[in-house]
Amino acid sequence: MSTNRNRNLATFLLVLGAVVFGMVLAGGLQMTVPSQAADQNPNLSATRLAAQHGTTTLPSFADLAEAVSPAVVSIQAATIEKAPANRGGRGGVDPFEFFFGPRNRQQRPQQQQPDDEDGPGQGGPGQGGPGGPGQGEEFRSDAGGSGFVISPDGLVITNNHVVEGATSVKVHLDDRDYPAQVKGVDKATDIALLKIDAGHPLRFVELGDSDAIRVGDWVMVIGNPLNLDRTVTTGVISAKGRSIGISDASFENFIQTDAAINFGNSGGPLLNMQGQVVGIATAINWGAENIGFAVPVNTLKEVLPQLREKGKVSRGYLGLGVRNLDYTQAQAWGLKDTAGALVQTVENGPAKDAGVQHGDVILSVDGHKVKQTRDLISYVSNKGPNATVTLDVWRNGKAIQKQVKLRERPPAANQADEDVNPGKPEGSSGIEWLGIQYQDISSSLRNGHGIPNDVSGIIVTNVTPTSPLYDQFVRPGTVITEINGQAIKSAADFEKIVKSAKPGSYLRFYNLQPDPRGGSRSTQSFFAVVQVPSGR
Structure with missing residues (x-):
């Protein structure tokens, strides 16, 4: 009996020793799961979330390309114009070409052909024709692009810049050229609507929903880059909501893609995997690879009815300059998040008549929440002239409402921004x-910088690179007119407000950047927000 007890005790001790030895060995080899992993929230792991939706197979685009290609066309736009006698070709610089390189355009004189001496062409030297003394030659400029059919009766979409100013436009489809009528154009969104008569119903593509696409979705571009008919390229949505400064910035909302877009692709479709158009290929970055831009198809759907019915687009207009809020500005205005449109400038127009002021934050329009400026601009533009909208406005910590009767949006003014650096005049003061x-602001400074007579404040004469205002575009020559809604009449007023601010509080500087060149160029207005540091 005692022998069995001793044997069982020995067995137990042997097993216990083996377990302890195994735990020590595993710990030494780092085989145990760290306790930290148990404390982590798996929902915060981007890698785990991505693994849940990962795919191991790549799609084939062959069926999609075969189905959609018959609805894609090439565009040939010819422009005939007279050049000055002392120079050939077009004068001036095309802004599109300045940023994105030369377009797919050929330019040549309209000269007589050797076998058609009596036909139309240039007169010889000393004659009274277009080539005669004192007159410029007649030049023809050929531009190429792409497009896509959106209806069986021959409605075709392309970019405005493909056909802008063209004397004649042809659409090439199925080995035939069709003369095209330009039914409507919208320069603000770079969209043009054409019409051809093919004599039979045409294959067309349907318009999708560009709001539904997500960054990372597969897309396909079909077009005619460098006159290579119906070239297919593929990629993904790289980003949404891009503004690149080639058209009216108020309406720029480009889709960025790495699907190859080259010269001649302009106006062609950007397609999702269901064969729906989600964008219009528009531009490339001349200095980079795999960075192309497309106008969202929802923008096309907004303007298409007006282009079809009256050939142009009329938009509602508030007369405001607005910007998105960042986190610091939201804190400075006492808002819980960055939703809203911050009013920076108020022009003579409907919003000013309704009492909207700079420094107001527009939170919603007709009950539709304004998350960013594009929400406000799109809604107001689509309402059209003479409509009345209700703005929910945040002013001085309180919510108020303003009723605004819209007017028609005027053409965008051409403006140029330039830093003004007058140096550091004597008599400058500073806050370290x-x-x-x-x-x-002295009389000489007012005249030298083009500061309007009704503007009061202080003029900035120097900004250090480490200044919290530097990143917010305050520069020498900037005029600070208000702080937290209080008007600045002198440097003494400025210093009093700044020095009395409590640590941790926010200072909202309202600034003007005058243009010393005057003329038609306008003064730029903007806010800069600074949090007062502790221990200053």
């Missing part, structure tokens, strides 16, 4: 933690 020098 702000990193700026400033002084009162």
Whole structure:
């Protein structure tokens, strides 16, 4: 009996020793799961979330390309114009070509052919024709692009810049050229609507929903780059909501894609995997690879009825300059998040008549929440002239409403921004933690900088690179007119407000950037927000 007890005890001790030895060995080899892993929230792991939706197979685009290609066309736009006698070709610089390189355009004189001496062409030297003394030659400029059919009766979409100013437009489809009528154009969104008569119903593509696409979705581009008919390229949606400065910035909302877009692709379709158009290939970055841009198809759907019915687009207009809020500005205005459109400038127009002021934050329009400026601009534009909208406005910590009767949006004004650096005049004062020098506005400074007579404040004479205002585009020559809604009449007013601010509080600077060149160029207005540091 005692022998069995001793044997069982020995067995137990042997097993216990083996377990302890195994735990020590595993710990030494780092085989145990760290306790930290148990404390982590798996929902915060981007890698785990991605693995849940990962795919191991790539799609084939062959069926999609075969189905859609018959609805894709090439565009040939010819422009005939007279050049000055002392120079050939077009004068001036095309902004599109300045940013994105030369378009797919050929330019040549309209000269007589050797076998057609009596036909139309240039007169010889000393004659009274287009080539005669004192007159410029007649030049023809050929531009190429792409497009796509959106209805069986021959409605075709392309970019405005493909056909802009063209004397004649042809659409090439199924080895035939069809003369095209330009039914409507919208320069603000770079969209043009054409019409051809093929004599039979045409294959067409349907318009999808560009709001539904997501970054990372597969897309396909079909077009005619470098006159290579119906070239197919594929890629993904790289980004949405891009503004690149080639058209009216108020309406730029480009889709960015790495599907190859080259010269001649302009106006062609950007397609999702269901064969629906989600964008219009529009531009490339001349200095980079795999960076192309497309106009969202929802923009096309907004303007298409007006282009079809009256050939142009009329938009509602508030007369405001607005910008998106960042986190610091939201804190400075006492808002819980960055939703809303911050009013920076108020022009003579409907919003000013309704009492909207700079510094207001527009939170919603007709009950539709404004998350960013594009929400406000799109809604107001689509309402059209003479409509009345209700703005929910945040002003001085309180919510108010303004009723605004819209007017028709005028053509965008051409403006140029330029830093003004007058140096550091004598008599400047400064606040060290702000990193700026400033002084009162004298008569000579007012005249030299083009500051309007009704503007009061201080003029900034120097900004250090470490200034919190530097990243917010305050520069020498900037005029600070208000802080937290209080008007600045002098440097003494400025210093009093800044020095009395409590640590941790926010200072909202309202600034003007005058244009010393005057003329038609307008003064730029903007806000800059700074949090007062502790221990200043």
